[in-house]
Amino acid sequence: MGFWHFRGLRGKEARKSWRYGMKIHEYQAKELLRSCGIPVPRGKVASTPEEARAIADELKRPSVVKAQIHAGGRGKGGGIKLAASSDEAAAAARAILGMQLVTHQTGPEGRKVRKVLVEEATAIGKELYLSLVVDRSRGRECAVFMASEAGGMDIEQVAATNPEKIVRCAVHPAVGFSPFQARKLAVALGLDAQQRKTFAEIVRNLYRLFLDKDCSLVEINPLAITGEGQLLALDTKINFDDDGLYRHPEIRDMRDPDEEEPLEVIAKNASVNYIKLDGNVGCMVNGAGLAMTTMDLIKMAGGEPANFLDVGGGASPEQIEKAFRILTSDPNVKCILVNIFGGILRCDRVSAGLIQAAAKIDMKLPMVVRLQGTNVEEGRRMLQESGLRFTVADGLYEAAQKAVALLG
Amino acid sequence: MSILLDRESRIVVQGITGSEGSFHTRESVKMGTKVVAGVTPGKGGTQMDGIPVYERVSDAVNLQGANVSGIYTPAAFAPDAIFEALEAGIKLIVCMTEGIPVAEMIKVKQALKGSGTRMIGPNCPGIATPGVGKVGFMPNFTLRPGNVGVVSRSGTLTYEMIWQLTGLGIGQSTAIGIGGDPIVGSGFIDVLELYEQDPETEAIVMIGEIGGTAEEEAAEFIRSRVTKPVVSFIAGRTAPPGRRMGHAGAIISGGKGTAEEKFKALERAGVLVEKNPAEIGRRIQETLKAKAAGS
Numbered sequence: 282m283g284f285w286h287f288r289g290l291r292g293k294e295a296r297k298s299w300r301y302g303m304k305i306h307e308y309q310a311k312e313l314l315r316s317c318g319i320p321v322p323r324g325k326v327a328s329t330p331e332e333a334r335a336i337a338d339e340l341k342r343p344s345v346v347k348a349q350i351h352a353g354g355r356g357k358g359g360g361i362k363l364a365a366s367s368d369e370a371a372a373a374a375r376a377i378l379g380m381q382l383v384t385h386q387t388g389p390e391g392r393k394v395r396k397v398l399v400e401e402a403t404a405i406g407k408e409l410y411l412s413l414v415v416d417r418s419r420g421r422e423c424a425v426f427m428a429s430e431a432g433g434m435d436i437e438q439v440a441a442t443n444p445e446k447i448v449r450c451a452v453h454p455a456v457g458f459s460p461f462q463a464r465k466l467a468v469a470l471g472l473d474a475q476q477r478k479t480f481a482e483i484v485r486n487l488y489r490l491f492l493d494k495d496c497s498l499v500e501i502n503p504l505a506i507t508g509e510g511q512l513l514a515l516d517t518k519i520n521f522d523d524d525g526l527y528r529h530p531e532i533r534d535m536r537d538p539d540e541e542e543p544l545e546v547i548a549k550n551a552s553v554n555y556i557k558l559d560g561n562v563g564c565m566v567n568g569a570g571l572a573m574t575t576m577d578l579i580k581m582a583g584g585e586p587a588n589f590l591d592v593g594g595g596a597s598p599e600q601i602e603k604a605f606r607i608l609t610s611d612p613n614v615k616c617i618l619v620n621i622f623g624g625i626l627r628c629d630r631v632s633a634g635l636i637q638a639a640a641k642i643d644m645k646l647p648m649v650v651r652l653q654g655t656n657v658e659e660g661r662r663m664l665q666e667s668g669l670r671f672t673v674a675d676g677l678y679e680a681a682q683k684a685v686a687l688l689g
Numbered sequence: 690m691s692i693l694l695d696r697e698s699r700i701v702v703q704g705i706t707g708s709e710g711s712f713h714t715r716e717s718v719k720m721g722t723k724v725v726a727g728v729t730p731g732k733g734g735t736q737m738d739g740i741p742v743y744e745r746v747s748d749a750v751n752l753q754g755a756n757v758s759g760i761y762t763p764a765a766f767a768p769d770a771i772f773e774a775l776e777a778g779i780k781l782i783v784c785m786t787e788g789i790p791v792a793e794m795i796k797v798k799q800a801l802k803g804s805g806t807r808m809i810g811p812n813c814p815g816i817a818t819p820g821v822g823k824v825g826f827m828p829n830f831t832l833r834p835g836n837v838g839v840v841s842r843s844g845t846l847t848y849e850m851i852w853q854l855t856g857l858g859i860g861q862s863t864a865i866g867i868g869g870d871p872i873v874g875s876g877f878i879d880v881l882e883l884y885e886q887d888p889e890t891e892a893i894v895m896i897g898e899i900g901g902t903a904e905e906e907a908a909e910f911i912r913s914r915v916t917k918p919v920v921s922f923i924a925g926r927t928a929p930p931g932r933r934m935g936h937a938g939a940i941i942s943g944g945k946g947t948a949e950e951k952f953k954a955l956e957r958a959g960v961l962v963e964k965n966p967a968e969i970g971r972r973i974q975e976t977l978k979a980k981a982a983g984s
Contacts, residue, residue, distance in 0.1 A: 570843025678967035
């Protein structure tokens with residue numbers, strides 16, 4: 282499973298092959314774990330310091346207050362605080378809520394914190410790692426457990442330097458989970474007899490959750506062994522296969538639009554695949570591969586792409602118009618490159634959308650249009666007759682060069 | 690010659706009456722494809738442009754001798770359509786449908802194992818053998834019969850590449866889009882193996898993308914098993930690397946998946962790597978010329 286994402290990419294990502302799909306918050310993921318019998322710390326989510334105080338009161342124990350954003354590394358950025366009393370919990374929540382939390386995963390602008398999870402603090406004996414993902418390697422397509430005795434924040438370092446410390450266990454798709462797999466992992470983790478029993482239940486339930494909810498990733502890190510020797514999921518990440526969401530409305534409802542780029546939310550609602558980038562050449566392309574290639578070519582021609590935008594296969598003129606509006610609402614965009622190779626998407630539909638959009642938007646930006654493919658003659662004729670102003674390009678690289686030249 | 694799709698291919702289109710299914714079936718018939726039947730549940734007994742529409746794939750096999758299926762059904766019904774084609778004894782399944790959950794594809798892969806049936810896709814532009822026929826979206830006008838095999842993970846980028854070849858007068862033996870999903874029926878290696886065996890294929894164009902390890906695996910296969918020249922481009926070199934959720938992805942892929950990693954792996958395998966996709970056609974032209982001069 283690929284792990285390369287465009288920066289700022291949240292929710293539905295450009296290409297299924299290198300995305301993990303929909304993300305949820307830690308508190309939501311813990312509710313899911315709790316609902317299927319996996320031990321998590323007692324706690325609740327709060328949006329105000331008062332709510333945080335009430336939760337801490339209820340816990341009657343020292344608590345930990347954790348910022349809820351879709352990014353890791355929160356502790357180092359000051360997004361996680363210990364509180365000995367409910368007063369301290371309220372103070373911690375006051376400090377964290379509303380802050381612009383910067384971590385190595387948020388980018389320099391950080392992410393605004395709108396919710397905190399208040400849960401009981403736990404004395405940790407040892408930190409383990411446990412996850413479940415899909416192994417897509419050729420001939421091995423199945424879910425695979427990964428576990429390590431060396432859990433915690435440095436797990437990737439462990440994977441790089443001591444890969445033997447990570448144990449894998451594939452689940453045969455026809456057989457499903459079998460108890461020996463839990464034993465195999467438990468022994469590798471050095472668990473005692475009592476812990477092994479709990480662990481077997483955790484592994485079984487994790488696999489069921491993974492299947493039942495079309496997860497693309499379930500990760501418990503750390504899976505702590507507490508001071509009393511109990512297993513407890515202290516932090517967890519769960520992502521979902523976007524293509525499975527249609528059959529899980531309850532999961533889809535967990536989506537947090539606040540965690541997404543506003544333009545990307547608008548794009549998603551229009552079924553347009555859009556990712557904002559930092560450059561000034563706005564591009565509208567059909568197909569993810571060609572869209573990435575267009576970006577590569579803009580860069581090769583000396584420019585910087587302002588976005589990734591895939592209008593998709595069967596885009597209607599209305600959708601093209603919406604895509605166009607999204608593109609032009611980015612103030613950084615100084616010129617536009619439309620690159621369409623019609624297969625599923627017919628060029629006449631693209632032209633109709635462009636004409637429709639240009640009629641409604643006061644278009645001042647220079648534009649390069651390259652159309653090729655199904656119904657291309659009709660598409661070009663429509664553009665010619667529309668009176669729309671644009672530069673025509675034939676070749677792939679030529680289109681990128683002309684767009685960059687328009688920047689002046 | 691060609692691979693997978695040839696003059697013996699008799700196609701049944703599952704989802705023939707839908708808007709995409711009917712449009713692309715008509716396009717394929719225009720280039721001479723033998724579409725012998727369609728299947729749309731609830732519309733059995735009707736016709737589309739004189740093509741009989743059945744209730745079941747087995748009817749298309751028994752009554753019309755269908756041996757290849759093209760699937761255009763919506764994602765929620767596509768796994769069922771695949772299993773039905775498999776059960777009916779279809780030897781080549783080409784699934785264009787986008788949005789099939791990964792969990793369903795794991796089951797599909799399981800069902801395909803040992804069945805003797807090959808599958809292309811899902812979420813792919815399909816397969817075309819110029820001069821013979823096509824299943825899927827590849828625009829007719831881009832295709833030209835010839836000796837270059839094309840295999841790609843992309844859709845429209847594949848048309849681009851084929852169009853470039855055709856523009857230079859270079860035809861294709863067969864062109865295949867394997868699809869961009871995490872799990873696909875046939876990967877690069879399956880298709881490369883067929884091109885290597887096909888006596889008419891003289892050179893191969895392979896178009897990859899960032900993410901996953903399919904290109905790295907293909908590089909290893911090319912190094913040890915492919916004697917024909919391979920020209921390759923990987924899309925997404927300038928996609929800025931960024932955030933990821935969890936550590937599992939990094940652990941399972943072992944740091945592979947970037948365009949640079951893929952270019953390097955391919956170069957090491959002796960592949961003719963081309964970083965400007967507009968130059969792919971020219972590179973193939975040079976390769977074929979050198980080959981002709983050498984032999």
